[in-house]
Amino acid sequence: MTPTDANSLLDRPAPAADPLAPRLRALRRSPLVALICRRFAALVFLVLAIATIAFVLTHLVPGDPVQANIGIEAAANPDVVATYRERYGFNDPLPTQYVHYLQGLLHGDLGESIQTHNAVSHDLATFIPATVELAVLAVLIGALVGVSAGVVAALHRNRPADQVLRVISLLGISMPIFWIGLVALYVFFYKLGWFPSSGRLDPGVVPPPHVTGLYTVDALLAGRWGTFWSALHHLILPALVLASSSVALLTRFTRSAVLEVIEKDYVRAARAKGLRERRVVIGHVLRAALPSVVTVVGLVFANVLTGAIIVEYIFGFPGMGKYAFQSATTLDLPAIMGTSMFVAVVYVTINFVVDVLYGVIDPRMRVS
Amino acid sequence: MLERTTRPRALRAGAALAVLLAAAALAACGSNGSGDGGTASTAAGQATSKTLVVDTSAPMTTMEPSNGILSRLLGRASFDTLTTFKGSDVTPVPSLATRWEASADGRSVTFELRDDVKFADGTPLTSADVAFTLRRLINLRGQASAILVDISDVRAAGPHTVVLSSKLPNVPIAAIVAHPALGIINSKLAKQHGATDAADAAKTDRAGPWLDSGDARGAGSGPYAIDAFEINTQVVLARNDRYWGPPPAYQKVVVREMPNASQSLSVQQGSNEVAISLGAQDLPTLEGKGLRLVQLVSPNTFNLFLNVNPSVSATSANEHIRRAVRAALDYDAILALAGGKAEQPSGNLPNLIPGTLPPDEAPKHDLGMARSEIAASGIANPSLTLYYVSDSTVNGLAFAPVAQKIQANLAEAGIRVQLAAEPAATFLARWFAGRMPFGIITNNPTVYDPSAVTTFAPGGQLATPAGWPAGADGEVTSAVDEAQAATGEAADAAWQKVQRLLNERGPYIGFANATQVIVASGDVSDMESNPAWAVDLRTIRPS
Numbered sequence: 001m002t003p004t005d006a007n008s009l010l011d012r013p014a015p016a017a018d019p020l021a022p023r024l025r026a027l028r029r030s031p032l033v034a035l036i037c038r039r040f041a042a043l044v045f046l047v048l049a050i051a052t053i054a055f056v057l058t059h060l061v062p063g064d065p066v067q068a069n070i071g072i073e074a075a076a077n078p079d080v081v082a083t084y085r086e087r088y089g090f091n092d093p094l095p096t097q098y099v100h101y102l103q104g105l106l107h108g109d110l111g112e113s114i115q116t117h118n119a120v121s122h123d124l125a126t127f128i129p130a131t132v133e134l135a136v137l138a139v140l141i142g143a144l145v146g147v148s149a150g151v152v153a154a155l156h157r158n159r160p161a162d163q164v165l166r167v168i169s170l171l172g173i174s175m176p177i178f179w180i181g182l183v184a185l186y187v188f189f190y191k192l193g194w195f196p197s198s199g200r201l202d203p204g205v206v207p208p209p210h211v212t213g214l215y216t217v218d219a220l221l222a223g224r225w226g227t228f229w230s231a232l233h234h235l236i237l238p239a240l241v242l243a244s245s246s247v248a249l250l251t252r253f254t255r256s257a258v259l260e261v262i263e264k265d266y267v268r269a270a271r272a273k274g275l276r277e278r279r280v281v282i283g284h285v286l287r288a289a290l291p292s293v294v295t296v297v298g299l300v301f302a303n304v305l306t307g308a309i310i311v312e313y314i315f316g317f318p319g320m321g322k323y324a325f326q327s328a329t330t331l332d333l334p335a336i337m338g339t340s341m342f343v344a345v346v347y348v349t350i351n352f353v354v355d356v357l358y359g360v361i362d363p364r365m366r367v368s
Numbered sequence: 369m370l371e372r373t374t375r376p377r378a379l380r381a382g383a384a385l386a387v388l389l390a391a392a393a394l395a396a397c398g399s400n401g402s403g404d405g406g407t408a409s410t411a412a413g414q415a416t417s418k419t420l421v422v423d424t425s426a427p428m429t430t431m432e433p434s435n436g437i438l439s440r441l442l443g444r445a446s447f448d449t450l451t452t453f454k455g456s457d458v459t460p461v462p463s464l465a466t467r468w469e470a471s472a473d474g475r476s477v478t479f480e481l482r483d484d485v486k487f488a489d490g491t492p493l494t495s496a497d498v499a500f501t502l503r504r505l506i507n508l509r510g511q512a513s514a515i516l517v518d519i520s521d522v523r524a525a526g527p528h529t530v531v532l533s534s535k536l537p538n539v540p541i542a543a544i545v546a547h548p549a550l551g552i553i554n555s556k557l558a559k560q561h562g563a564t565d566a567a568d569a570a571k572t573d574r575a576g577p578w579l580d581s582g583d584a585r586g587a588g589s590g591p592y593a594i595d596a597f598e599i600n601t602q603v604v605l606a607r608n609d610r611y612w613g614p615p616p617a618y619q620k621v622v623v624r625e626m627p628n629a630s631q632s633l634s635v636q637q638g639s640n641e642v643a644i645s646l647g648a649q650d651l652p653t654l655e656g657k658g659l660r661l662v663q664l665v666s667p668n669t670f671n672l673f674l675n676v677n678p679s680v681s682a683t684s685a686n687e688h689i690r691r692a693v694r695a696a697l698d699y700d701a702i703l704a705l706a707g708g709k710a711e712q713p714s715g716n717l718p719n720l721i722p723g724t725l726p727p728d729e730a731p732k733h734d735l736g737m738a739r740s741e742i743a744a745s746g747i748a749n750p751s752l753t754l755y756y757v758s759d760s761t762v763n764g765l766a767f768a769p770v771a772q773k774i775q776a777n778l779a780e781a782g783i784r785v786q787l788a789a790e791p792a793a794t795f796l797a798r799w800f801a802g803r804m805p806f807g808i809i810t811n812n813p814t815v816y817d818p819s820a821v822t823t824f825a826p827g828g829q830l831a832t833p834a835g836w837p838a839g840a841d842g843e844v845t846s847a848v849d850e851a852q853a854a855t856g857e858a859a860d861a862a863w864q865k866v867q868r869l870l871n872e873r874g875p876y877i878g879f880a881n882a883t884q885v886i887v888a889s890g891d892v893s894d895m896e897s898n899p900a901w902a903v904d905l906r907t908i909r910p911s
Contacts, residue, residue, distance in 0.1 A: 063793035067800055073814055074511040075796060076829035083509035083570045116429045116599060117576050126599060182629070190633040197630050197637075203421045203622040204604055206596060316626045318601040326427055326600070329759055331793035 035359050039352050050344035051105060054337050055098055068331040069114045111334030120338035129213025130200060131319035135305040137239040142246030143297050150254025165251060172248025181241045181314040188237055195237040198316030202230045238315040242308055246300045253296045257289035291358055298354035302347045418640055418910055419620040423631040425645035428600055432579045440548050445605055445905040447551020447588040450479050451542050453898050458720060458816035460542045474537035481528040487554040488593040488608045489586025495524035500555035500565045507569035512549040515814040536852050540817035547814060548901055553587050591616035591906050600625060617909035641889045644902045647764015648708030648883040658890045663709045666763045666884040667718050667899035668810045672877045677835025681805030683752055688745035694731045694877050696738035696781035702773055706765050708883030715867040716824045716878040720899055723818035723860045725867050738781035751784040755807035758789035762810045763882040771808060802833050818863035822848055824876050834875035844869045
């Protein structure tokens with residue numbers, strides 16, 4: 001190698017640096033990304049396992065789904081029963097049915113409902129928005145009232161306000177939701193006439209053009225104020241009933257979470273620095289208490305979304321809960337499996353989102 | 369310090385929520401029933417702009433007539449049948465068919481149709497529509513095909529002439545075609561939306577989603593046409609201005625799915641509202657509130673059965689035990705449990721069907737006879753397990769208290785009964801498998817004719833699960849053959865003979881028809897009720 005060559009090497013311009021490379025390296029090393037990847041892999045595995053369990057358990061239930069759905073007169077006709085069994089694949093061996101089921105799942109096909117004769121995915125797409133609308137309002141009310149009440153109770157610990165709120169939350173947790181629903185229906189619909197008893201809209205009101213399936217949102221988008229108010233009017237009572245147990249739970253949980261934090265040194269230091277109390281509560285106390293509250297709100301949402309069966313039945317609210325109830329009582333196997341999968345996916349996804357949010361809020365969780 | 373800063377915020381949030389609720393309540397009250405631009409299309413300048421609201425607990429899963437459940441109410445309102453019933457009577461009268469005539473051999477009936485009927489979209493109704501509709505229902509092999517099980521052929525013999533043929537002679541075809549599930553659909557429109565009457569219609573027919581939508585407005589020729597269908601929620605029917613009969617009174621009819629408890633509260637609060645799924649136990653709450661109450665004897669017959677297959681149960685198969693059970697039941701006490709206008713059938717069919725046995729031939733409570741039959745049975749300390757459905761009611765009557773009453777009655781006679789409640793799904797599976805020794809079922813005949821009793825005869829659709837296959841009892845089978853071959857008054861007498869034989873030796877004991885209660889708000893009148901459809905939406909009008 002000649003001195004000239006060595007100099008040439010030194011003089012050769014360096015290869016152009018990839019501007020994204022440092023960022024990609026940082027991302028790969030990021031604990032948050034690693035957390036997301038791990039949780040997502042677990043989510044996929046969980047969904048598959050749940051699909052298998054749902055299939056096995058559903059097919060272990062004694063009873064003939066066809067006979068249960070078509071009425072006694074038709075069920076006594078062997079031709080009719082045979083036609084239905086062939087249509088829904090019940091004559092195939094179980095392993096074949098399982099393979100078809102998984103193949104369908106991969107393509108988003110959940111089979112055909114025996115009671116409605118629609119694709120289960122179509123039924124779920126019809127009913128889920130109703131339940132989401134109800135659940136969102138219920139959780140908003142629950143979170144707003146529950147968290148506020150929990151904070152007030154914690155800040156007035158052992159004083160009358162705290163004791164009253166604790167009694168109310170205990171009542172809310174203890175009273176069965178079906179009883180609250182029936183009493184609410186009797187008082188607010190029958191006696192006072194403040195709210196309607198059933199449905200999503202007043203009789204004969206045509207639903208707004210479908211965009212999201214949430215009548216309130218779709219009515220606003222279409223500029224139909226009357227329809228919007230009708231939809232909201234029908235939502236309020238079932239949402240309040242559904243929110244009652246969430247309010248109670250969130251009050252108690254928030255109270256505990258705030259109490260854990262409120263005596264910490266950094267809170268005392270914040271007060272000692274002369275910060276306004278509102279700033280101390282929101283900026284320091286709530287911020288520290290938030291991770292555990294968020295977890296519970298997430299689980300409450302999943303619970304409300306998937307457990308609104310009783311409220312939907314009492315109020316004739318055509319959501320997924322009512323559909324699931326009717327599917328279970330009529331042994332509509334495809335619909336039962338479809339709703340089971342939906343419930344499972346909701347819980348698993350919400351847990352995933354909560355885990356990620358936890359990591360965002362609390363940096364310590366990203367590396368733990 | 370904290371209280372001063374947080375309390376106003378909490379109060380503001382609470383006030384905001386209260387304002388929102390109040391605004392929602394006020395706005396909804398003001399816009400009650402109309403939305404804005406959101407009502408179904410209506411014809412202008414007609415008799416009334418009122419909307420009738422009907423509440424039912426029947427699940428609103430599909431409008432497809434072949435699926436039977438909703439058709440009794442909605443099919444009656446939207447579609448016309450060849451024959452129909454008038455008022456509360458179940459004798460067929462002309463509807464689309466002006467007259468009909470049976471052939472000499474009794475194996476076919478020729479119907480002459482009206483020539484002035486149009487579907488809601490203006491298409492004239494012809495024999496082709498009738499033939500298509502009935503063939504499609506047969507080949508779909510859905511719930512409605514059970515109604516047409518005895519029909520072998522449907523043929524259009526002219527533009528307004530239809531011939532229906534049956535497998536056996538003297539099938540009551542005119543009564544069969546009055547069933548609301550057999551409403552005639554617009555075949556031209558239906559074919560455009562995937563309907564077919566081909567032999568493989570069960571696999572190839574695609575018209576279900578169309579029939580469950582407002583696009584099916586032109587499908588029927590009845591006084592109301594479907595305007596909107598929201599699954600598990602409500603069906604909206606709009607007035608059909610092309611209807612050939614008396615104009616309907618309402619601009620719109622909304623049929624809502626609603627649990628029974630809510631129906632009771634809702635009808636007391638509402639106006640132009642009818643609840644059709646209530647039972648006798650709701651009467652005390654509803655009386656004296658300015659409501660219109662109609663009580664009907666329900667066509668649903670409660671039957672107790674004992675499996676006559678000795679391999680299932682030697683006790684239930686013992687004819688002395690069956691006679692003992694028949695005599696041990698306290699029919700009056702069971703009717704008292706059902707309440708209202710509940711009635712004991714004289715056989716396995718409701719008494720409202722012409723040609724059934726007179727009421728004085730109904731089984732009677734006779735404890736002495738029951739005990740002597742048990743003694744003659746040769747079975748010491750007989751015991752049976754009584755199965756019943758735990759998760760549904762029929763006309764508001766639950767099966768559990770009925771089962772408990774039967775258990776007590778039989779215990780008095782000397783038969784020990786264990787109760788076994790099961791959900792309908794598992795109950796039906798066990799029953800249809802023929803493995804149930806003793807149980808309670810209900811039956812609603814698909815045709816209001818004494819020949820409906822054949823389902824309880826050996827080889828009949830309900831007899832087979834009870835261990836009574838074809839040929840099991842020659843005398844009953846011969847009596848059925850004779851009745852099927854007879855006509856006129858001889859047929860009535862022959863069918864009564866069949867029912868007497870079934871009362872004596874059949875596996876089923878009919879013991880009650882419960883009460884169906886129709887309740888309407890005070891501003892509704894002319895409520896005609898019929899066992900086939902509970903309340904007739906065609907005749908009901910504002911008072």
